[in-house]
Amino acid sequence: MPKKVDHDARRRQLTDAVCRLTLRGGLGSATFRQVAAEAGVSVRLVQYYFGSKQGMLDATQEHVGERSIERLMNWVEKTDGSARAVLGAFLKSFTPVDSESKMAALMYIALYTEGVVVAMGQPEANPTRKNEVDMMRQTVLEQLRRGPLAAGVDPEVEATLLTALMPGLGQYVLDGTMTAEVACATIDHHLDRLFAA
Amino acid sequence: MPKKVDHDARRRQLTDAVCRLTLRGGLGSATFRQVAAEAGVSVRLVQYYFGSKQGMLDATQEHVGERSIERLMNWVEKTDGSARAVLGAFLKSFTPVDSESKMAALMYIALYTEGVVVAMGQPEANPTRKNEVDMMRQTVLEQLRRGPLAAGVDPEVEATLLTALMPGLGQYVLDGTMTAEVACATIDHHLDRLFAA
DNA sequence: TCCGTTGTGGTACACATGTATCATGAAAAC
DNA sequence: GTTTTCATGATACATGTGTACCACAACGGA
Known part of the structure; x- marks a missing residue:
């Protein structure tokens, strides 16, 4: 297998771009072209990693969910139990x-x-x-x-x-x-x- | 002034179409063409009554709000006070x-x-x-x-x-x-x- | 060394959308 | 009856979209 690339890191980089775009301008701003520009990559790449737009949104949703859970765990650990x-x-x-x-x-x-x-x-x-x-x-x-x-x-x-x-x-x-x-x-x-x- | 037409009734007919379309398929389905087809009129008409799409959405929002208030009043009147x-x-x-x-x-x-x-x-x-x-x-x-x-x-x-x-x-x-x-x-x-x- | 798989870029295509323009009917006003 | 104004229709246009296709670079295995 050629070209060692951290797939997950790439995906996270892209879903982060989706989040930033959604933050300003709403979900409608999260288009393939805008996401590509925001992440500094080509349109083909985001297409390559998610296949379809729905796949991109699903991955973003999952990514956000994971981070929320991590954040939650941190908060809970700081309590007296x-x-x-x-x-x-x-x-x-x-x-x-x-x-x-x-x-x-x-x-x-x-x-x-x-x-x-x-x-x-x-x-x-x-x-x-x-x-x-x-x-x-x-x-x-x-x-x-x-x-x-x-x-x-x-x-x-x-x-x-x-x-x-x-x-x-x-x-x-x-x-x-x-x-x-x-x-x-x-x-x-x-x-x-x-x-x- | 020619052609007596109940403007408000027409607007309500159109905003109702917007609601029905949003109900199935989400807000994204509320396009000019779909709204026109749902209401059985031409695209130009919905354009004529609302000007822009944002105007259409605003009118729909206002319309829904009015009906909610009416419904609320009905509920309150039925109470013992x-x-x-x-x-x-x-x-x-x-x-x-x-x-x-x-x-x-x-x-x-x-x-x-x-x-x-x-x-x-x-x-x-x-x-x-x-x-x-x-x-x-x-x-x-x-x-x-x-x-x-x-x-x-x-x-x-x-x-x-x-x-x-x-x-x-x-x-x-x-x-x-x-x-x-x-x-x-x-x-x-x-x-x-x-x-x- | 060569080859094939994988990652990436550029771009074309078909399509839907919002809006603008031109045209027509219809009814009130004179 | 003519004219003017409102209401409606058909359609053209520019744009942005998701996706598909083609080309190539890079790197691991033979």
């Missing part, structure tokens, strides 16, 4: 605080919007999203069950509520409706109510 | 239960996604969205203040939390992650906690 702290770190990792997480949240919104739309016609056609959200809810549920919870708190219902709270907070921080600090404070306030002092 | 009931009706009106509200939620997501993206670069460039969310939060806040609230409930913080909760619930119902019943039950559960029995 209590359910309250771990859950707070977990939820706050979905709030766009720096440029990195901003990009992640934005890519999440941009990429999944189309998915939601096309999934409307044929239900059960897009199982990836459902599984992801279920996993998120499951994680929240596990931490809630570790307790100690305040009296009368139902972990199942609260897990659903917390999971549903995240997209809205992310959106509002992104578009400037509220600051990241307010979003985090809202999370903390609610967690304080759920957990026993 | 208590703060708890009005707030419940208000929040549930954002949950996509039938095809009408599904379309509204989906158009909301599809149309505002681009707005969020372009607003990232220049903050304060998209005041419409912020004002809308602020108004929603203001409405929630007013109802919360009417009480009676449970002990230790801060209306300001709870208004923020409730406002942020809506987009997520809407999304999850749309993509099939949860049913509309679960979403409404989650809202009720939380409101029961906030309001004094």
Whole structure:
């Protein structure tokens, strides 16, 4: 095999370009030509690595997801390990605080919007999203069950509520409706109510 | 002036076509030619009524917003007028239960996604969205203040939390992650906690 | 040394899109 | 009845898009 080339590094370089372009100008700006120009390579190359445009978008989505998980793990490791702290770190990792997480949240919104739309016609056609959200809810549920919870708190219902709270907070921080600090404070306030002092 | 024509009716006919097309196939399907074909008119006509494509999308957004408000008013009028009931009706009106509200939620997501993206670069460039969310939060806040609230409930913080909760619930119902019943039950559960029995 | 596989560039093609232009019908105003 | 103004139609145009095709460079194996 000729020409030793780190395939994964190349792919990451290209998906990074996709992210930067999407950040300014929206998903519509992520065209083959623009991506090639942004990454400083030829159109043929991005075509070579992803085959089709959908392949490019899929790879980008996957790449962003991996980085989000890494970021999440870092946040969780810095806690004292209590359910309250771990859950707070977990939820706050979905709030766009720096440029990195901003990009992640934005890519999440941009990429999944189309998915939601096309999934409307044929239900059960897009199982990836459902599984992801279920996993998120499951994680929240596990931490809630570790307790100690305040009296009368139902972990199942609260897990659903917390999971549903995240997209809205992310959106509002992104578009400037509220600051990241307010979003985090809202999370903390609610967690304080759920957990026993 | 010749040829009596109900301009508003025509515009509504066209924006309805935009909605139907967006429903299946996403916003990308809402092209001049497709809209014209869906509405059974010529391309020139839709061009005549909206000028540019952005004008068409803006008009659609406005149209969807008006219908959502009408629907909301209907829901609120059916309540007993208590703060708890009005707030419940208000929040549930954002949950996509039938095809009408599904379309509204989906158009909301599809149309505002681009707005969020372009607003990232220049903050304060998209005041419409912020004002809308602020108004929603203001409405929630007013109802919360009417009480009676449970002990230790801060209306300001709870208004923020409730406002942020809506987009997520809407999304999850749309993509099939949860049913509309679960979403409404989650809202009720939380409101029961906030309001004094 | 030569060869074949792999990586990369340049470019052409078919197509869809937004918009502009030209043309026509239709009805009110005079 | 003529004219003017509004509403609508058909179509042309420039552009940007995804993708396919052809050519070549580079490097590992024979």
